[in-house]
Amino acid sequence: MHQIQLPEFAAPDTSAALESVVIHDITAEERAEIAALAGTLTGTRHPLIDTPEWPSAAMDASALLPRTLLRALRAFRHDPGPQGALLLRGLPVTDGEQLPPTPGVPNSVERVPTTAAAVIASVMLQLGEVIAFRNEKDGHLVQNVVPVPGHEISQSNAGSVLLELHIENAFHDNRPDYVGLLSLREDPTGDARLCTSSIRQALPLLDASVIQVLAEPRFRTDPPPSFGAQEGAPSMHPILQGDLADPNAVVDFAATHPQDDAAKFAMAALRDAFVATMSAHRLQVGDLAVVDNRVTVHGRTSFTPRYDGNDRWMERVYAHLDNRRSRADRPGGGRVLG
Numbered sequence: 001m002h003q004i005q006l007p008e009f010a011a012p013d014t015s016a017a018l019e020s021v022v023i024h025d026i027t028a029e030e031r032a033e034i035a036a037l038a039g040t041l042t043g044t045r046h047p048l049i050d051t052p053e054w055p056s057a058a059m060d061a062s063a064l065l066p067r068t069l070l071r072a073l074r075a076f077r078h079d080p081g082p083q084g085a086l087l088l089r090g091l092p093v094t095d096g097e098q099l100p101p102t103p104g105v106p107n108s109v110e111r112v113p114t115t116a117a118a119v120i121a122s123v124m125l126q127l128g129e130v131i132a133f134r135n136e137k138d139g140h141l142v143q144n145v146v147p148v149p150g151h152e153i154s155q156s157n158a159g160s161v162l163l164e165l166h167i168e169n170a171f172h173d174n175r176p177d178y179v180g181l182l183s184l185r186e187d188p189t190g191d192a193r194l195c196t197s198s199i200r201q202a203l204p205l206l207d208a209s210v211i212q213v214l215a216e217p218r219f220r221t222d223p224p225p226s227f228g229a230q231e232g233a234p235s236m237h238p239i240l241q242g243d244l245a246d247p248n249a250v251v252d253f254a255a256t257h258p259q260d261d262a263a264k265f266a267m268a269a270l271r272d273a274f275v276a277t278m279s280a281h282r283l284q285v286g287d288l289a290v291v292d293n294r295v296t297v298h299g300r301t302s303f304t305p306r307y308d309g310n311d312r313w314m315e316r317v318y319a320h321l322d323n324r325r326s327r328a329d330r331p332g333g334g335r336v337l338g
């Protein structure tokens with residue numbers, strides 16, 4: 001098996017690619033409307049997120065989101081644009097109350113509905129069905145992305161070294177179609193940046209011979225550390241799938257292993273092309289980045305957490321488009337893939 005040696009990528013300061021991210025700004029009036037809607041999903045009537053009732057209530061509420069937001073989500077679902085990323089800015093993350101300290105524990109999740117959880121779940125429920133994976137953070141639907149002491153070098157969202165570009169859960173047949181990341185607290189050092197690159201922008205930089213190799217089943221992808229041990233060896237797969245004029249990309253540069261020299265060369269060329277076309281987002285409080293997980297990889301620059309309650313904090317929610325396709329993976333028809 002070949003291991004590719006990857007140089008660190010530096011986030012571009014200004015990025016031409018950033019212009020191709022779809023940006024939608026929420027107005028002050030809409031923010032108040034969304035906060036009121038989130039208010040119907042919090043409080044004593046809704047004690048827990050991970051019940052059948054709460055996501056259903058959130059789905060109903062999500063149909064009442066501001067029209068301009070619904071229109072932006074529908075358009076993104078139709079076509080995620082050249083960068084395969086949507087940035088919603090100015091969402092409410094609290095109802096005026098102070099945000100608690102950033103949690104600094106492994107596998108941190110949100111159990112009790114909060115304004116932020118209601119907002120991200122409602123938005124993601126308009127893109128598809130909100131799902132989680134039993135082996136990842138115990139299948140909780142709203143997960144915290146926070147740095148965790150002792151996990152600095154982990155290639156997971158608990159780490160703080162550079163997080164390699166990846167498709168979310170690339171190893172899984174029913175990986176999410178969308179990943180939502182809502183910023184609750186900015187990195188006080190300003191170093192941590194979410195990076196996104198789409199195959200739509202990277203593809204023109206690749207030679208035809210490289211594209212051909214990437215389209216052949218010459219790669220294996222391991223589950224990420226957050227999944228714990230999996231049974232059986234992963235199977236061989238192509239990285240580029242579908243119409244090679246506008247393919248999907250299935251790759252995790254920390255977990256996908258090329259199986260021969262040509263595959264190794266092609267994968268390194270692909271990473272270079274992703275780095276050359278990358279956008280870097282310093283997410284502000286209330287920014288929700290939605291990544292189309294079919295065409296866009298994401299990663300994060302390195303940063304230095306302080307573990308004092310003021311570290312960077314995001315909430316993450318997955319959605320997929322075809323609930324029937326994953327039915328065999330969802331015991332009881334619930335939202336958690338086993």
Ligand SMILES: O=C(O)CCC(=O)C(=O)O
Nearest residue numbers: 145157193194299300316
């Ligand atoms: O920390 C980030 O900006 C990205 C983390 C990430 O890849 C994830 O939570 O899926």
Ligand SMILES: [Fe+2]
Nearest residue numbers: 166167168298
């Ligand atoms: Fe990720």
